[in-house]
Amino acid sequence: MVVNRLDDVVTGALEVLDAYGLEFCSMRRVAGHLDVQPSALYHHVADKQTLLALMADRIVADVEVSAAGSVRERARSLVRALRAAMLAVRDGAEVVATASAFRLGASQVEADLVDVLADKQGARTLLLFVFGHTQATQMHRMAASVGAIEPDPDLDASFDRGVDIVLRGLL
Amino acid sequence: MVVNRLDDVVTGALEVLDAYGLEFCSMRRVAGHLDVQPSALYHHVADKQTLLALMADRIVADVEVSAAGSVRERARSLVRALRAAMLAVRDGAEVVATASAFRLGASQVEADLVDVLADKQGARTLLLFVFGHTQATQMHRMAASVGAIEPDPDLDASFDRGVDIVLRGLL
């Protein structure tokens, strides 16, 4: 694989993440996957934290607000799309939640949610729930897939209930 | 310092955590702080994850439910005490949140909150907010103390507002 664009590095890093998980998504492994020396990555990216932030941005890149519907409906669908995007890649929730904690308010999804709810604190409250619940879901699924735990089939419903609790308190 | 009890290891680890932060709280550093070889720690603890879980338990050890008051008041005071306990040690929120994510439902605080609210899903929703908000607060304070950011004086109020939103949706 040829690497000469930052996008290729991010793509390769996401492939390593999805295949091995965050714990093993090291700079050295990403470099190896790209058939390049570890030091080569630092020509494209300042450090690992920056790379993780770029990965987070890509994970949520296609999450968009719907134009139609009530406030509750728009918030629900946005937050469901965010959850789906994070669940689509291994350890995606942890990567996005951490990056989002570092630069609070800088993400597009957060801005969209503030816009829909017209309440900054409310949007942050809902978002913190979404991140926490999705991280827990993803950890639970990994543990279940390894057979360490019996799978819980009600996680989707549990997510929706939590979202409803917050929205009911908010609207 | 003499190390012959598991408690001493946990105490030493918490001292290192508070002094240097989670990033530098390595097994080797904890061992060095205890004047012991790194391998000695493994006589007391199975691995680093286990040690972190014990540290988390100690951080929240003194958080207790009040017997008196309305449901809302008891939930509020429990959750405030939890937040204060986590903020009292550097990176405490991250340590507790991570440990708590690994063994969901195993902590005493979570059991207490389920008891007060008489709603398992509601307790989990509130707890996810508390962890997320407190982690963000702690990161913000570290950044502000280094001068990387202007301090936000309204974080306590912001926390209370978020708690109220969830409780209003819940009760």
Place this chain on the structure above:
DNA sequence: ACCTGAACACCGTTCAAGT
């Protein structure tokens, strides 16, 4: 501009051996 090679200062964990 993009990458190599080598080095620096670290990790977590294991395991035989000592007391």
Place this chain on the structure above:
DNA sequence: ACCTGAACACCGTTCAAGT
């Protein structure tokens, strides 16, 4: 029971040097 010493297989990052 508690610990040492040495080793194994890794990390992130820097930097001169090559093309």
